[in-house]
Amino acid sequence: MRRPPLVLVLVAVLMIALGETAGALMSPFRSATDRYARARVTANAVAHGLTGSAEYDDEVRSRAVFAAEAGVSFFHTHAEGLAPVILLAGTIVASVVPGGAVRGVLYALLTVGALFPLGYVAYAVATLETGREAGVAFAERYVLTPLGSAAILALLGLVVVLARTTRSSPSE
Amino acid sequence: MTDGTWRLPPVPVLLVGVALIACAEVGGGSMAQFKLELARWARGIMLARPQVHGLVGVRDVDEQILDEALVKFDAGLRLFHLHAEGMGTIIIVTTMVASTLVPRPALRRAIVLLITLGGAVYPLGYLLWSGLIPFRGVAGGKTVAEWLVWIPFGGAAIVGMWLLTGAVAVRLIQSAAKRSQPAP
Numbered sequence: 001m002r003r004p005p006l007v008l009v010l011v012a013v014l015m016i017a018l019g020e021t022a023g024a025l026m027s028p029f030r031s032a033t034d035r036y037a038r039a040r041v042t043a044n045a046v047a048h049g050l051t052g053s054a055e056y057d058d059e060v061r062s063r064a065v066f067a068a069e070a071g072v073s074f075f076h077t078h079a080e081g082l083a084p085v086i087l088l089a090g091t092i093v094a095s096v097v098p099g100g101a102v103r104g105v106l107y108a109l110l111t112v113g114a115l116f117p118l119g120y121v122a123y124a125v126a127t128l129e130t131g132r133e134a135g136v137a138f139a140e141r142y143v144l145t146p147l148g149s150a151a152i153l154a155l156l157g158l159v160v161v162l163a164r165t166t167r168s169s170p171s172e
Numbered sequence: 173m174t175d176g177t178w179r180l181p182p183v184p185v186l187l188v189g190v191a192l193i194a195c196a197e198v199g200g201g202s203m204a205q206f207k208l209e210l211a212r213w214a215r216g217i218m219l220a221r222p223q224v225h226g227l228v229g230v231r232d233v234d235e236q237i238l239d240e241a242l243v244k245f246d247a248g249l250r251l252f253h254l255h256a257e258g259m260g261t262i263i264i265v266t267t268m269v270a271s272t273l274v275p276r277p278a279l280r281r282a283i284v285l286l287i288t289l290g291g292a293v294y295p296l297g298y299l300l301w302s303g304l305i306p307f308r309g310v311a312g313g314k315t316v317a318e319w320l321v322w323i324p325f326g327g328a329a330i331v332g333m334w335l336l337t338g339a340v341a342v343r344l345i346q347s348a349a350k351r352s353q354p355a356p
Contacts, residue, residue, distance in 0.1 A: 001177060001178050002176070002177050002178070003176055003177060003178045003272060006273070006340065006343060006344040006347060007344065009269055009273065009340055010337070010340045010341055010344050013266065013269055013333070013336055013337050013340050014337050016262060016266060016333055017330070017333040017334050017336070017337045020326075020329060020330050020333055021330055021333075021334075024322075024326050024327070024330055080258050080262065081258065084261050084262060084265045087265055087269070088265070091178065
């Protein structure tokens with residue numbers, strides 16, 4: 001099997017390293033993260049719609065902190081899961097896809113798609129800075145959807161190329 | 173854009189990766205198959221150690237404590253299943269990257285060893301935690317698993333991954349520099 005370009009390999013390996021590190025830090029720094037997240041919600045009181053009622057505000061804070069922690073957790077799982085898939089797909093592209101242009105486009109889409117898990121970091125930060133709904137919408141619209149679409153397009157493109165290759169060489 | 177082919181990591185490394193995935197699958201299947209038996213066993217051990225779990229003899233209070241511990245017991249088994257499946261794949265993929273792209277033998281061997289050993293033993297920490305919960309409580313079991321498994325072996329895997337990331341980055345820079353040099 002041929003290997004994909006170094007840039008793609010580096011991005012995939014970097015995402016695995018970041019994913020592992022985030023996973024390892026999540027548990028020991030949980031209380032520090034919780035404190036930081038609550039402080040950010042308080043600092044962005046208007047965005048989170050805090051009213052000054054202790055009971056309601058605590059509920060809002062807890063929901064925002066939960067969303068931020070979920071973002072970090074999703075980053076951990078997606079970084080560790082998607083990066084090997086990208087490496088495998090890149091290897092199939094390198095080994096099977098003929099033609100420089102098509103291969104180049106698939107490599108580019110896969111490399112950008114490998115960054116998809118970073119969208120969950122944006123999700124966690126944006127939730128705290130701009131409020132839960134606005135933060136989730138921001139991360140989905142500007143980070144998760146474009147990067148995820150790149151990965152999906154790359155995989156669909158690979159499926160099409162593989163189907164064509166299979167049809168043109170049925171005896172192999 | 174492409175140069176070269178993948179080199180496979182040493183066979184024992186492949187064996188470790190595949191065995192870990194197989195253990196994870198067996199673990200996942202067994203978890204579902206023996207869910208009731210496992211819960212009954214854990215509950216029995218916990219009831220025999222009331223002081224470890226802070227049981228007070230009041231049914232309403234004790235049932236809540238037992239339920240919470242059983243949820244963690246089950247979570248430990250699930251986390252073993254998830255992490256072993258994931259790390260098995262990561263061991264195979266990343267050691268293949270190291271075998272192909274790290275030219276210095278000593279560094280390559282260190283990276284492969286750190287990732288393989290760290291990645292293979294780390295998920296077992298969840299199994300250890302789960303097994304210790306009935307005997308030592310949720311926090312007590314976690315402390316043992318952290319110090320015996322998660323910190324040393326998880327740390328080794330993380331160090332190995334960052335060394336690999338650095339080595340691939342250096343390789344990329346060297347390759348870009350070579351390409352930018354004018355041809356003699």
